[in-house]
Amino acid sequence: MANAAEIATAAARADVRNRWWLAAPALAIVLLAAIGPLVVVVLYSFMVKGDYGDVKYWQFSLDGWFSVIFERDVFDDTLKLADAHLTILWRSVKLSVITTLVTLLLGFPVAYFIATCDRRWRDFWLFMITLPFWTNLLIRTFAIQEVFRNEGVLNSALLWLGAIKRPLQIMFTDLGILLGMAYVYLPLMVLPLYASLERFDFRFAEAAADLYASNFKVLRRIIIPMVRPGIIAGSILVFIPSLGAYVTPRLLGGGRSLMLGNLIELQFGQGRNWPLGSALSITLTGGVMLALLVYVRAASKSGSGHHG
Amino acid sequence: MRSLVTAAASIFALLHIGTANAEGVLNIFNWGNYTSPELIKKFEEKYNVKVTITDFDSNDTALAKTRQGGNDFDIVVPTSTFVKIWIDEGLLLETRPDQMENFKNVDPRWVNVDFDPGRHYTVPWQWGTTGMLVNTSVYSGDPNTSAIFLDPPAELQGKLSVLPEMGDILTLAIYYEGGTDACTSDKNILRKVRDRLVAARPKWLSLDYPSLEKYTAGDFDAGVNWGGASMRVRLENPHFVYGYPKEGYPIWMDNVAVLKTAPNVENAKLFQNFVMDPENAALISAYARYANGIAGSEKFMPEEMKNAPEIVVPAEFLDKGRFTPACPPEVNEMYTKIWTEVLK
Amino acid sequence: MARRYSVRRQRGFTSIALLCFALLYLPIATMVVFAFNAGTTVGALEGVSLRWFATAWNNDRVIEATIRSLTVAPIAALVATVAATMAALATTRTASYRGLAFKVAFINQPLMVPEIVTAVALLVVFSRIKVWTGYTGIGYLIAAHIAFCIPFAFLPIRARLETMDLSLERAAADLYATPWMVFRRVTFPLLWPAILAGFMLAFVVSLDDVVITEFIKSAGQETLPTYMLGQLRRTVTPEMNAISTMFLALSIAVVTLFFFLSRKKD
Numbered sequence: 046m047a048n049a050a051e052i053a054t055a056a057a058r059a060d061v062r063n064r065w066w067l068a069a070p071a072l073a074i075v076l077l078a079a080i081g082p083l084v085v086v087v088l089y090s091f092m093v094k095g096d097y098g099d100v101k102y103w104q105f106s107l108d109g110w111f112s113v114i115f116e117r118d119v120f121d122d123t124l125k126l127a128d129a130h131l132t133i134l135w136r137s138v139k140l141s142v143i144t145t146l147v148t149l150l151l152g153f154p155v156a157y158f159i160a161t162c163d164r165r166w167r168d169f170w171l172f173m174i175t176l177p178f179w180t181n182l183l184i185r186t187f188a189i190q191e192v193f194r195n196e197g198v199l200n201s202a203l204l205w206l207g208a209i210k211r212p213l214q215i216m217f218t219d220l221g222i223l224l225g226m227a228y229v230y231l232p233l234m235v236l237p238l239y240a241s242l243e244r245f246d247f248r249f250a251e252a253a254a255d256l257y258a259s260n261f262k263v264l265r266r267i268i269i270p271m272v273r274p275g276i277i278a279g280s281i282l283v284f285i286p287s288l289g290a291y292v293t294p295r296l297l298g299g300g301r302s303l304m305l306g307n308l309i310e311l312q313f314g315q316g317r318n319w320p321l322g323s324a325l326s327i328t329l330t331g332g333v334m335l336a337l338l339v340y341v342r343a344a345s346k347s348g349s350g351h352h353g
Numbered sequence: 354m355r356s357l358v359t360a361a362a363s364i365f366a367l368l369h370i371g372t373a374n375a376e377g378v379l380n381i382f383n384w385g386n387y388t389s390p391e392l393i394k395k396f397e398e399k400y401n402v403k404v405t406i407t408d409f410d411s412n413d414t415a416l417a418k419t420r421q422g423g424n425d426f427d428i429v430v431p432t433s434t435f436v437k438i439w440i441d442e443g444l445l446l447e448t449r450p451d452q453m454e455n456f457k458n459v460d461p462r463w464v465n466v467d468f469d470p471g472r473h474y475t476v477p478w479q480w481g482t483t484g485m486l487v488n489t490s491v492y493s494g495d496p497n498t499s500a501i502f503l504d505p506p507a508e509l510q511g512k513l514s515v516l517p518e519m520g521d522i523l524t525l526a527i528y529y530e531g532g533t534d535a536c537t538s539d540k541n542i543l544r545k546v547r548d549r550l551v552a553a554r555p556k557w558l559s560l561d562y563p564s565l566e567k568y569t570a571g572d573f574d575a576g577v578n579w580g581g582a583s584m585r586v587r588l589e590n591p592h593f594v595y596g597y598p599k600e601g602y603p604i605w606m607d608n609v610a611v612l613k614t615a616p617n618v619e620n621a622k623l624f625q626n627f628v629m630d631p632e633n634a635a636l637i638s639a640y641a642r643y644a645n646g647i648a649g650s651e652k653f654m655p656e657e658m659k660n661a662p663e664i665v666v667p668a669e670f671l672d673k674g675r676f677t678p679a680c681p682p683e684v685n686e687m688y689t690k691i692w693t694e695v696l697k
Numbered sequence: 698m699a700r701r702y703s704v705r706r707q708r709g710f711t712s713i714a715l716l717c718f719a720l721l722y723l724p725i726a727t728m729v730v731f732a733f734n735a736g737t738t739v740g741a742l743e744g745v746s747l748r749w750f751a752t753a754w755n756n757d758r759v760i761e762a763t764i765r766s767l768t769v770a771p772i773a774a775l776v777a778t779v780a781a782t783m784a785a786l787a788t789t790r791t792a793s794y795r796g797l798a799f800k801v802a803f804i805n806q807p808l809m810v811p812e813i814v815t816a817v818a819l820l821v822v823f824s825r826i827k828v829w830t831g832y833t834g835i836g837y838l839i840a841a842h843i844a845f846c847i848p849f850a851f852l853p854i855r856a857r858l859e860t861m862d863l864s865l866e867r868a869a870a871d872l873y874a875t876p877w878m879v880f881r882r883v884t885f886p887l888l889w890p891a892i893l894a895g896f897m898l899a900f901v902v903s904l905d906d907v908v909i910t911e912f913i914k915s916a917g918q919e920t921l922p923t924y925m926l927g928q929l930r931r932t933v934t935p936e937m938n939a940i941s942t943m944f945l946a947l948s949i950a951v952v953t954l955f956f957f958l959s960r961k962k963d
Contacts, residue, residue: 067787078844082818129697158714188724240891278852289811299559316689326814380916385927405917408927423827425916566738
């Protein structure tokens with residue numbers, strides 16, 4: 046018995062060793078090319094803004110952070126909440142949540158379809174999902190414009206069918222942004238969902254069906270809970286990039302209403318206020334990080350108990 | 354076949370990195386889709402130099418990148434508004450184009466410019482105006498006013514495209530509200546400008562760089578646009594006219610400058626001299642469709658450009674155009690706030 | 698044989714999936730159609746011609762940019778996938794420990810920051826290194842691409858590992874298989890679909906990146922997306938559609954070949 050205990054401690058030690066060296070390359074790359082730069086951004090947010098972009102090095106200032114939430118009115122110099130920033134934040138969060146929901150509702154059936162089709166065809170369908178995305182984002186967005194435009198494919202078809210009398214204005218609206226982002230981010234939802242679903246053991250479903258559960262009940266009570274990690278991964282992959290999205294809102298929304306990504310870009314570009322841009326992005330990053338930590342905690346607690 | 358060879362050569366070039374310091378190279382950092390391939394080929398053949406072109410998409414990006422350094426660029430092409438910043442920050446090399454052989458060709462109008470008096474640093478590349486593009490079959494009123502987008506007539510509401518250039522748009526609005534200084538800090542005027550823009554924005558359809566066919570296909574019936582781009586639209590659809598706002602409109606000029614950190618200074622100077630040759634300047638214009646500021650280049654220009662009202666500013670509007678200077682930081686900060694307010 | 702009742706069938710799922718595929722390919726079809734436009738715009742069709750293919754084929758800058766994109770993306774995706782797989786193993790095949798959630802968040806961090814911010818920060822850091830070392834090559838681009846590709850590969854792989862039953866790996870370990878053997882013979886084959894999914898995601902994400910590349914590219918390091926960004930302010934011609942169509946045709950050809958070869962083996 047003593048022997049078994051020894052083996053157990055040795056295994057535990059190996060476990061600790063493994064969890065570090067296996068993760069080391071990813072951690073190192075992320076540290077160098079993502080965390081390091083983030084530190085730069087944090088430093089920048091505390092410096093005085095340069096006259097024409099950039100910052101004045103090592104001159105400390107809280108102005109950047111201050112103007113995330115408050116602003117001095119241009120005209121009467123009174124201090125007030127930066128409601129422009131809050132409005133933009135709210136719009137971005139709203140659109141991103143809806144985008145995530147839409148991609149989930151559409152992506153789940155797609156992933157399910159791929160995961161349950163004949164094994165030999167799975168790679169084919171998987172490839173079909175990614176293929177449109179081998180076409181560059183800008184080209185794809187232009188192509189979507191061609192579909193949505195007043196004289197575009199969609200409106201022409203609907204007019205021809207007599208479903209509508211006048212072309213629908215989709216381009217340059219929030220609906221346009223939403224549809225465009227759902228299109229662009231769909232594979233980011235489908236692939237993680239597929240990776241989880243493909244693993245799903247349908248004997249569980251059969252067992253439930255034997256107990257007279259309807260297919261829908263099987264889906265709701267068994268399949269969805271078991272592929273939850275995939276749903277979480279997909280939602281993260283869609284939600285976060287759409288929160289910072291920049292190209293799609295600009296091209297499909299016509300850039301008339303700023304999104305968070307555009308607001309930050311404005312500060313680093315024409316606005317020439319890098320500290321404010323830095324502070325805005327750290328606020329965004331911090332918020333998302335926090336949400337993610339809570340999410341991962343909750344998810345691994347309610348996990349299927351595979352660990353140890 | 355040639356492309357196959359190019360492809361192979363490029364793979365080879367990718368493996369051999371850091372050759373940029375070798376002799377016979379020139380690295381140009383310019384606006385995208387702005388550099389005539391013919392011009393480059395001619396330069397490469399004449400001086401036996403291999404030219405690379407790298408694009409930027411905004412003055413601010415170009416400035417930020419160059420300031421950080423380490424990119425091997427020799428030539429950069431900043432807009433008039435920014436040239437003074439580049440000079441003041443010590444980024445440009447004083448190459449004295451005014452002493453170069455071809456300098457005699459520069460139109461005297463463009464020699465003593467505010468941003469580079471006497472041309473000690475820069476050489477004209479192209480210049481143009483920002484004005485109104487209007488479809489006369491939809492709206493037959495006067496196109497020569499900023500009211501087109503600031504107080505749009507009923508026919509044009511919801512069919513307007515506005516350039517996403519904070520500086521240009523605010524400048525047009527300031528002139529429209531009676532201001533004369535594009536960098537004004539006069540709060541009475543700025544308040545009117547803000548109110549005007551906030552009221553006008555819901556009547557715009559898009560705030561992005563418009564592609565030509567969105568005008569010709571009828572998505573947009575009017576908008577704020579550049580002269581050269583407007584000419585292209587007019588050539589496709591003759592109903593479009595380009596208006597010069599009588600309240601005042603911005604003139605801009607992009608200029609060829611050499612960076613202080615340039616690895617290939619001699620080639621860069623050769624290039625500055627090269628583009629001041631009328632025949633070469635005409636190549637630039639023929640490709641990117643703007644005037645170039647080199648006297649005598651007209652006769653080498655494509656026929657449709659010689660008398661285009663979008664490019665050759667009609668005499669009556671000449672004095673309404675003004676160069677926009679780089680606004681001081683505190684003014685720019687106010688502008689950014691107003692801009693965010695308008696677009697929130 | 699009558700169609701057997703299957704618990705796998707969910708009402709409407711197949712129709713939704715097929716509809717999604719149709720919608721997914723509608724813009725792509727539009728893009729391909731305009732590649733053959735005889736006119737100069739991507740808006741109005743004026744007859745069929747191959748002129749834009751010729752234009753693209755003779756445009757050295759486009760060819761160079763395409764090659765550069767096709768060099769950076771596979772390298773970045775491959776390295777990112779390998780690193781992500783290892784990290785996914787390290788964060789699932791282990792007893793739960795303090796800091797696990799933190800480590801996961803850490804690896805996902807590149808995803809958290811808006812692209813423009815990473816771009817500006819990398820510009821500042823890389824420029825210093827470029828000036829110090831004098832090396833201005835394509836390595837910086839690849840390094841940056843690897844970093845932002847990692848979470849895209851990591852998330853699907855880890856998601857699958859989490860739902861994967863441990864019993865087979867345990868059984869193998871009990872039979873004295875070395876950890877590497879367990880991975881090679883048991884974990885890897887089971888994990889393969891997720892690895893493939895992760896790689897494809899990373900590849901696509903790298904191929905698509907505009908903002909970060911725009912900020913850190915040195916002289917002559919244009920990729921296809923940044924080249925296209927440069928066109929955006931001015932007129933967009935069907936040339937880009939032609940390039941994308943060729944690209945699409947090439948990838949279909951390669952994958953079809955791969956598909957049939959691997960089928961024959963089965």
